[in-house]
Amino acid sequence: MEICHDIALDMRCVRLDVTAQDWREAVQKAGLSLVENGYITPSYLLDVIEREEQWPTGLPTLPVGVAIPHALKGDNVVVPHIAACRLTEPVVFCQSGGVPGEDDLDVRLVFLLALKDPREQLSLLQKLMAVISDEDVLASLLTAGTPEEFSDIFNGSAAKWN
Amino acid sequence: MNRKVKIVVACGAAIAQSSMLQMMISSYLDKKKVSYEIQKCTFYELQNKVKSWDPDFVYTVGQPPFQMREGLHHDGMSIFTGVGRDKTLDELYEMIQKLDK
Numbered sequence: 001m002e003i004c005h006d007i008a009l010d011m012r013c014v015r016l017d018v019t020a021q022d023w024r025e026a027v028q029k030a031g032l033s034l035v036e037n038g039y040i041t042p043s044y045l046l047d048v049i050e051r052e053e054q055w056p057t058g059l060p061t062l063p064v065g066v067a068i069p070h071a072l073k074g075d076n077v078v079v080p081h082i083a084a085c086r087l088t089e090p091v092v093f094c095q096s097g098g099v100p101g102e103d104d105l106d107v108r109l110v111f112l113l114a115l116k117d118p119r120e121q122l123s124l125l126q127k128l129m130a131v132i133s134d135e136d137v138l139a140s141l142l143t144a145g146t147p148e149e150f151s152d153i154f155n156g157s158a159a160k161w162n
Numbered sequence: 163m164n165r166k167v168k169i170v171v172a173c174g175a176a177i178a179q180s181s182m183l184q185m186m187i188s189s190y191l192d193k194k195k196v197s198y199e200i201q202k203c204t205f206y207e208l209q210n211k212v213k214s215w216d217p218d219f220v221y222t223v224g225q226p227p228f229q230m231r232e233g234l235h236h237d238g239m240s241i242f243t244g245v246g247r248d249k250t251l252d253e254l255y256e257m258i259q260k261l262d263k
Binding site: 051054055057059060061062068070072095096097098113115119122125126128129132133134135 | 173174175177178179181182185186222223224225226239242243244245247
């Protein structure tokens with residue numbers, strides 16, 4: 001499979017050392033950067049929260065849990081993109097495919113996806129997959145000092161499985 | 163094997179997670195030179211998809227809301243998170259080899 005590098009994580013959409021009381025606040029804080037930079041309209045975040053309630057997106061990755069919230073529809077996406085939010089303290093998300101309250105998971109990294117049509121954003125999903133399934137990359141994202149460093153690590157990670 | 167192996171990947175909404183699962187499984191099977199066909203659907207569509215398309219394997223991110231016959235359904239979470247991925251993919255390859263017989 002060919003790896004494309006056409007969509008890169010915009011460092012303006014990286015928020016480091018964010019505090020949030022719960023997953024809803026984490027989603028909103030992660031998504032604010034997408035709103036501020038014109039990638040989504042604020043309504044998109046409501047779509048994301050609605051979907052997360054129904055189909056949670058927490059993933060039991062190592063060394064920390066990750067969540068990849070996204071909405072069911074791309075109506076409120078202006079330009080497809082992704083936002084990253086690193087939480088100072090873990091926030092509880094429900095595990096993907098799990099039952100809220102039963103399959104809770106501590107999450108430190110939130111990647112909020114703003115997609116229009118997943119078939120057209122495969123390169124972004126590939127990159128995300130390469131990042132979240134690589135312990136070393138996640139560990140380095142946890143210690144990245146600046147949004148620029150964070151986005152460089154994210155954008156520089158290529159799929160190892162090929 | 164004379165025919166293509168049929169695989170369904172499913173998640174809650176069939177947007178990001180099943181697409182990612184599809185990429186990972188496709189990439190592995192390409193490398194192994196396995197001939198396959200892979201389709202993607204939501205949990206809502208899964209039961210009908212299983213009935214109408216009769217796949218060899220179903221991989222999901224999380225538990226689907228109904229039971230499937232033994233050997234058909236497999237948890238794809240490890241493929242997704244990378245934790246235990248190689249084992250899950252190698253098991254898939256072994257199961258495909260057994261389909262031949």
